[in-house]
Amino acid sequence: PAAQRDESGDEQARRERIFASAQERYYEQPMQIERGWRHHLVDTTARAYVDMVNNVTGLGHGHPGVADAANRQIRILNTNSRFLYRELAEYSERLLATLPDAARTPSPDGGREALDTVLLVNSGSEAVDLALRLAQAATARRTIVALREAYHGWTMASDAVTTSAYDNPWALENRPDWVHVADVPNRFRGTHRGEAGDLSVGRRYAADLGDDLDRLAVEGRDVAGFICESVLGNAGGVLLPEGYLADAYARVRAAGGLCIADEVQVGFGRMGASFWGFERSGAIPDLVTIAKPMGNGFPMGGVITSKRIADALATQGQFFSSAGGNPLSCRVGIAVLDAMRDEGLQENARVVGERLAEGFRALAERHPIVGPVHGEGLYLGVELVRDRGTMEPATAEAAAVCERLRELGVIVLTTSERSNVLKVKPPLTLTAESADFVVDALDRVLSGGW
Numbered sequence: 028p029a030a031q032r033d034e035s036g037d038e039q040a041r042r043e044r045i046f047a048s049a050q051e052r053y054y055e056q057p058m059q060i061e062r063g064w065r066h067h068l069v070d071t072t073a074r075a076y077v078d079m080v081n082n083v084t085g086l087g088h089g090h091p092g093v094a095d096a097a098n099r100q101i102r103i104l105n106t107n108s109r110f111l112y113r114e115l116a117e118y119s120e121r122l123l124a125t126l127p128d129a130a131r132t133p134s135p136d137g138g139r140e141a142l143d144t145v146l147l148v149n150s151g152s153e154a155v156d157l158a159l160r161l162a163q164a165a166t167a168r169r170t171i172v173a174l175r176e177a178y179h180g181w182t183m184a185s186d187a188v189t190t191s192a193y194d195n196p197w198a199l200e201n202r203p204d205w206v207h208v209a210d211v212p213n214r215f216r217g218t219h220r221g222e223a224g225d226l227s228v229g230r231r232y233a234a235d236l237g238d239d240l241d242r243l244a245v246e247g248r249d250v251a252g253f254i255c256e257s258v259l260g261n262a263g264g265v266l267l268p269e270g271y272l273a274d275a276y277a278r279v280r281a282a283g284g285l286c287i288a289d290e291v292q293v294g295f296g297r298m299g300a301s302f303w304g305f306e307r308s309g310a311i312p313d314l315v316t317i318a319k320p321m322g323n324g325f326p327m328g329g330v331i332t333s334k335r336i337a338d339a340l341a342t343q344g345q346f347f348s349s350a351g352g353n354p355l356s357c358r359v360g361i362a363v364l365d366a367m368r369d370e371g372l373q374e375n376a377r378v379v380g381e382r383l384a385e386g387f388r389a390l391a392e393r394h395p396i397v398g399p400v401h402g403e404g405l406y407l408g409v410e411l412v413r414d415r416g417t418m419e420p421a422t423a424e425a426a427a428v429c430e431r432l433r434e435l436g437v438i439v440l441t442t443s444e445r446s447n448v449l450k451v452k453p454p455l456t457l458t459a460e461s462a463d464f465v466v467d468a469l470d471r472v473l474s475g476g477w
């Protein structure tokens with residue numbers, strides 16, 4: 028109705044008056060979202076959409092358990108983390124318990140310590156910032172190696188290791204001197220290409236990283252830390268080549284550096300088969316950064332590391348975050364972990380994710396524009412290409428597909444340097460029925476018959 032359209036028009040005008048131009052919004056004609064329930068969003072015209080975008084609300088929108096926990100705790104106590112209270116210890120222990128056993132014990136060769144210490148902050152950017160500072164403090168070195176095409180946050184330090192040209196067209200030209208950018212191990216369109224089981228691909232990328240580390244040492248820029256996502260989220264859920272992560276970590280450790288796994292997007296059960304993204308590679312990091320789904324939308328972030336690395340921060344002064352790790356966020360965090368367990372959401376991500384990926388792969392058989400289907404669980408990427416041989420990105424087509432999917436009631440957006448990957452990262456409550464609806468909608472759009 029016209030009145031409702033006017034309302035969202037007003038909202039857009041208000042937004043344009045008070046927002047900066049760098050604060051992007053989705054869609055040419057954005058809808059005004061009013062409420063959400065599980066993996067659905069509803070706009071002010073009462074139109075419902077399947078939400079394939081919100082990986083922050085892992086439990087789904089409007090989760091009653093989280094709402095009740097927050098409501099209860101804010102009436103009882105909310106203060107900062109310099110007091111003793113049960114919630115902080117309880118939540119930290121619960122977080123540590125999500126790690127695989129091997130990560131909670133030191134490596135047999137003594138090259139890696141047990142991940143047994145938690146530091147809580149309020150966002151992913153803060154978590155990455157803190158992890159970088161910890162790596163530098165613990166090694167008494169400065170150089171951080173990050174991968175090309177990565178997003179790690181907006182604070183000064185997390186932005187310094189954000190190398191994605193999509194987020195910053197000057198990303199590779201203006202890195203600070205303490206950041207070294209290494210090649211992105213993408214076996215589909217990178218320097219080294221090959222099939223899934225081809226172990227030489229990961230080995231070659233890791234060897235290139237090793238060469239970088241040698242060169243840095245010669246230049247007197249010994250590595251403090253190496254940061255990467257355990258699955259390349261910004262590229263659209265591209266799985267690392269087999270063997271790469273373990274090989275890369277071994278080379279970084281041999282060079283005296285620490286390994287940081289950014290699990291802000293891909294951790295917390297989303298991969299289905301494992302709770303953490305790094306588990307799928309068998310490699311174990313020295314620091315893990317977490318955020319987005321920890322609070323199901325409540326702002327939370329954290330770093331999991333060893334006591335020795337965490338204690339190194341004392342050489343630089345104190346660590347304190349006013350709201351990080353307060354009783355309210357800890358209660359919310361516990362409610363999220365309870366719901367993950369009680370509602371079987373990791374398993375749902377595995378089962379429904381598999382069905383969704385199969386559906387997308389079946390579309391590839393009929394629509395030549397569908398290239399590789401990336402990812403695992405409910406972190407998938409459907410790469411659209413004009414030519415499967417050259418991998419020429421179908422960027423304009425991907426944007427048009429998203430607009431048309433919206434008309435059919437599916438919210439999905441693009442990602443990657445080339446904005447040609449449909450990024451699929453819905454709440455983990457996604458049902459088989461909704462997954463089929465999404466695949467069917469994409470089929471209709473690609474068939475031109477919507």
Ligand code: PMP
Binds near residue numbers: 180291
């Ligand atoms: N790391 C990764 C991998 C991310 O995707 C993001 C956010 N997109 C961040 C860090 C930063 O998190 P936040 O937006 O909570 O600051």
